[in-house]
Amino acid sequence: MVPMARAATTSDVFNAIAEPQRRQILVLLRAGERPVTELAQELGMTQPGASKHLRVLREVGLVRDRKAGKQRLYGLDARGLRPVHEWTGGFERFWNESFDRLDAYVQDLKQTRQEE
């Protein structure tokens, strides 16, 4: 039996956006297509570093590239973010409720302390 370091899909959208720098890249790309060098410079990272992050983003489909002369322009394809948005949205009704629950929880704690 061969141990795995990460279950199932080691490279899905959730994983891709777990990296802060990759999220920054996506944000920048909302303004339009950009070459790698420009992205790297704006984010204060090396060109190879930016290329690697873009590779991950491309493999999960969040980014696409097209040749523009000598350059290669990267553009946003945000459709892959929709499942993440919807998944988190499934917890929307708990955002308010959990405040109440937390209050109840705190009340329980107080009461427990008094009983001791």
Place this chain on the structure above:
Amino acid sequence: MVPMARAATTSDVFNAIAEPQRRQILVLLRAGERPVTELAQELGMTQPGASKHLRVLREVGLVRDRKAGKQRLYGLDARGLRPVHEWTGGFERFWNESFDRLDAYVQDLKQTRQEE
């Protein structure tokens, strides 16, 4: 200079939900509080495995625990998911637009091929 394996916060909410099993745990907890053993059994994982995932979820604040006699009940605190929902929501208007852009992109490809 000490190299880092992951930039900045190695344990934020984005990272916590990057793990499929941890997402499953959160989904299960929507039905209410549960002890570790029950979660482990329902998800087909070992008890130590479940405990470790719950620890990560607790450290990022997505889950809280309270003692209930001999047991320890884990409950959902979904407030931390809100930033993720909002961040992805920032790309909402690109979900439809990217369809168009993709079409334009495909058109460009066809045209490029014809020109060659």
Place this chain on the structure above:
DNA sequence: TTGACGTATGCCGATATCGGCATACGATGG
């Protein structure tokens, strides 16, 4: 073809991650 520019890839070291297992910890009941 050769050179220059833009970009991708390969290798490395340090570290983080995950599953599996054994075992320690903690609380309850007898």
Place this chain on the structure above:
DNA sequence: CCATCGTATGCCGATATCGGCATACGTCAA
């Protein structure tokens, strides 16, 4: 106090990740 149940932690091996660096690749211009 002692045993038992529920849970957490520690250690291990395999692998993934990230940054830095050098360098290969590809394209255009002269």
